[in-house]
Structure formats: structure tokens, C-alpha cells
Amino acid sequence: MRLGPGHPDWVDVAKTGPAVWAALDGEARSRFEELFRAALAQAAEDFDLAPVQEVVHAWWPMAILGVNPDPEVEAEIKRFRDSGEDFSLLPPPIRDEDEARP
Template sequence: MADADVTTPLYGVRMRVDKTGPAVHAALDPERRAEFEAEFRNALAHVDDQFDLDAVQDVVERWWPAAVLCANPEIQEGIDTDRRRTTDGDHTVFDQTTSYPHVHPEDADEALHGAMGDVHGH
């Protein structure tokens, strides 16, 4: 997994967090960090028993979004604001969060089958 893997949410990322154990650990707030440490250590025990590093990477992957939110609290504030707006009946928030037209499932199926036919030479 590349260290520079990031997701750029609608609200932007001020602080990048690499998808590594040390980066995730450093970005988490103290309460969440203790939980991450426990899961990470359990994964390390699994590695010691099974010789399978995937368990450690899975913990890092699972905790990375929380680390990004801890490092960039404005993202969560934006999400919370949008939730409040939606709850209050302001559906204009959806105009700002979608960047592609919604496709009906049957249209998506037709497009997919057409593209697959092109790939396979049909």
C-alpha cells in the first residue's frame, strides 16, 4: 500500500495522513489511539502466529479514516453541518455533494454490458 494514499473529501484535507501504522497512531486522538494500539498489538500477535502481515495492514486500513478525521476536524464539522441542514429539510446540500448524475440500475446494466462487449470484441 502506498504511503501517499489519501482520499480528498468534499471539505478538503488540510493534514495528510499516510496509511502507515506510525502515521495513523500519531494522528489519532488519545482515546482512540489506545483502542488502535490494542487492535494493532492483537494483529501483531496474529502475525507472530500465522506469518501473515495482512492482519496488521487491515488494522491500519480500518483506522485510517478515523485518523484523517482526527487530523482534520473541519471535515467532521462539515459533515455534521450537512447532517443538520438535511435534518432541517435543506436538501440543497445534495447538490454540493454529488458530482455525477444518478444512473438507474437498468441503464447501468446496459452500459456495463455494452462496454464488456466492446472489451471482448462482441
Template sequence: MTLTITVERSGPAIRAALAKHRPEEGAAFEAEFREALDRARDTFDLAPVEAVLDRWWGIAAIRANPLTDAEKEQVAGVGRGDVDGLLARDDQGNWIRM
């Protein structure tokens, strides 16, 4: 069983997760976040800051929880068209095995 690492949805937590796993992405996050803060300061609108957090939060969570070798093989298999054993929903919303 794999332990899932959660990343808090905050600037410091996202920055730390990105800096640990992909420093170049950490730098990109910092630049986007600072730009959004500058816009918020001028407009009193936090929407740009929230958008940056939304965008990078998911990326930080993915970086903190890289795919296992088995998951990488499954992704590669799908890329080759092999969907045997995968689950999908049918038109009624029921799970079906591919």
C-alpha cells in the same frame, strides 16, 4: 480554502494522529494493532495488520480534518431531508444538482 492534513498509512502516523485528536481512539488502535502483530507473528500472515491499518487510517484522516461549521450544517440538513444544492450521479453517471 481549508488545508487538508494528510496522514501517512503507517502505524506510527496513524497512532500520532489519533493520539493528538482522540486519545481514547489512539489507545484502541494500539491495542488492535498489537493484537494483529501477535497474530502475524504466529501465522506469518500480515493480512490482520493490513486490515487494522486500513480500518484506522480513514478514521485518523477524518480526525485530523474535522468538518467545518458549514459542512456540519450541510450534514445536519441532509439529516432533516434537505438535499437542495447537493450533487449526485444519475443512472448514466452524470452529475446532477439535487
């Protein structure tokens, strides 16, 4: 049985700010905090919580993957790292800094 909802080892993450924040770590958590706080500041101005909800919903998949890593993906990452090849010349992904997505 593949790890997923209903699997005995599955860890669920509620779609709430505190739950998503707790499931993230490192740079992902810092970026989530930054975007969440910006959305809260906007909500204080216009009384609309939609941007806050958008941040939480955008980061929820990353939170789920963080607490429920896919063993096949983890094995591939290990193989990639153990290969000894230098992939440092690959450019970083292009991201719009104003996006709510990770």
C-alpha cells in the same frame, strides 16, 4: 473550496501504523494500539501481515478526520452540546469487540 485533498489546509495521513497512531488521540489511540498489537501477535504466529494492514486501513479514515475536522460537523457538534438537552439516556453504539474497525 471545501477541505479535502488538494485544499491548502489539508493534512495527509499515510496509511501506515506510525502515521495513523500519531493522528489518533485518547481512547481512539488506545483502541488502535490494542488492535494493532493483537494483529502483530497473530502475525508472529502465522507470518501473515494482512490483519495488521486491516487494522491500519480500518483506522485510517478516523485518523484523517482527526487531523482534518469538517467545519460543518464541528459546528453541528457545538450546537448539539450547547443545546443543553440531556442525551445521556441514548444507548451506546453496539460494537463487536473482535472487529478491527473503530
